[in-house]
Amino acid sequence: MNAMTSLPPALADESYEMFAETVRRFFEREASPERVQEWRDAGIVPREVWRAAGDAGLLGASMPAELGGGGGDFGHEAILTREVGRHNLEGWGLAVHNAIVLPYFLSYANEEQKARWIPKLCAGEWICAIAMTEPHAGSDLQRIRTTARREGDEYVINGQKVFISNGQNADIIVVAAKTDPTLGAKGVSLIVVETADLPGYRRGRNLDKIGNEMSDTSELFFDDVRVPAENLLGGVEGKGFTQMMVKLPQERLLTALLCQGSAERALWLTLEYVKEREIFGQRLFDFQNTQFKLAEMKTETTISEAFVDRCVEQHMRGEMTTELASMAKLYTSELCGRVVDQCLQFFGGYGYMTEYPIARMYKDVRVRRILAGSSEVMKMIIARSL
Template sequence: MLPRTLYGPEHEEFRRTVRRFMETEVVPFHEAWERQQHVDRDLWYRAGELGLLCLTVPEAYGGIGVDRSYSAVLMEEQSYCGATGPGFAVHSDIVANYILNFGREEQKQHWLPKMASGEAIGSIAMSEPGTGSDLQSIRTSAVKDGDDYVINGSKIFITNGYLCDIAVVVCRTGESGSGAKDLSLILVEAGREGFTKAKPLNKVGMKAQDTCELFFDNVRVPQSNLLGEVEGAGFGQLMRELAWERLIIAILSVATAQAALDTTLEYTRERKVFGQAVADFQNSRFKLAEMKTEIAVGQVFVDRCIEQVLNNALTPEAAAAAKLWTSEMLCRVVDEGVQLHGGYGYMLEYPIARAYIDSRAGRIYGGTNEIMKELIARSL
């Protein structure tokens, strides 16, 4: 297959650091986190100590100021070891970006160093019980009252929601009731009166990932918590960042597929059936060849998209295509991996079974794949 040319020696040195962190600080505890439905708070502090949070945030705000290719390395290593629990990508590569790109200087100075150190955990609150992927139907409202906004509504499927210290909340600041023009992004700190968090949601997979519902009952925040200079800019801010969010899903999908292939290869080479290794049967070899080919094709496209990100040239339709194809490919690869494991592929002590229940969500979050098709179709 084609060699990857995206990364240099500095990336590989960083990769070794991330791999050690995942092997020592994450993998041994992941099963316990699955039972409690969120990772331990101490993990965030440890990641901050090692400089693994908010990688692209400038040093002036507590980050290390590298480009997004380093974020991709971290995501890949997290996926290779099957660690779906830590919500680092949402925190570092989505929430921090909103504050960095649209926040006032005082907001950056206050929040970004805390996020880089792990002292503050960030979440982005978009989806609502009645809206799903349709952001223009958001109903959570923020009404001016004196110098404050009064926020009412609820959000669901919020990664890092249970542990979050700061949430970027998508609110409707106008009176239209629907559409894009009245949406704004407002920072809401945990601990505000009326801001409550439900227990982590009982998901099919990704059980160690902190995902919950948030409620806002007359929550008062100062108007200075608005992200950006004017109200109603939220939809444009979301659209600017959503392409990268969708590429994140593609990066995770390809890396998870590679991990699924690796564990399937290991199993089929060791497992004997009718006197020979499962991997020696022609059907097995052909299925493994198909899996390897699909992953290689997806990797080339995703790497090209990362290059486009580094040049500020990634288009929304390319990101949508990457998310669509790789998340579908991941499910195909994992399903084949389960089949090649036989009955053991359905046992949760095997990594392929965990990948089976964890991977399905990729076709839903970040905008369903049906929405991705619509976005791509608009560019035809």
């Protein structure tokens, strides 16, 4: 299936092709079905696999070479994220590490902090996370209750976070906290927490989910956690909400790329299956219903690919709007859910068995309509532009 290897027109360049091939070979070598099942069973991707990804040049692909990165751009992150979907590795938080958290450091950390943090993250020596969501605040981030109180040259952080990807593995976390609880969104700041041997910091449960089992999605607790005041990203209190709003469109585009890759994989797996499976004396593929359903899904997936490719191109030119990113995330997450569900139907009872990739995908993709802003929130954002 051509969609499994094609790159967007904006990425029709030898450097992107070489990176895409590197990613595919790495996943084929390091993420065999047997190893991935071990990660699912353990509820976490081992740190040595992260180090291997760093050695292969997958981590920090868009970070400057002088900071240990690949010297690339968002196009490289787009390739990596789509391949994660195409290889059914949704639970491995590569996009969170690479293209969600690292850009905060590149944009808002000072030069000394960049030199201290980014090379370790690009090498896979450290793993990063961002802690926004709380038990009482999901998409409505201005309602967070975690506080960061200034005491001399330190911030004292208190609060609880939940649903944090890479939470068990994380060595460094960007924490959204209220430095002034009286100011609503204007009182939110982002503070960097280095977790090693940190008094008051505690990892809670590695949460039990209905899919993405290899993702160490965690609760985090902060009880009078003291961090240097210089770890305030951007150097000025009250900028955190704006910083998150600036970065969230890229996160939503990454989710769209992940969904696109998963929809392509589901269609590819199903085409392969129906051309081999026989029922009532003929291949399942030879039934008109099968052909029509697959034709519909291929059409929708191809249209979606063109739209997502256009969004990638606009984002690389600095022209992607919040509304466009929200449309991409809304459309692809809903489409991915439909495609995977319809594809599973063709597998019959086998599609309900978790040993089949389509069954694992069915569980994994459901959360896409929730994370990075639910479908309902995406509709609200889009509606504001009407």
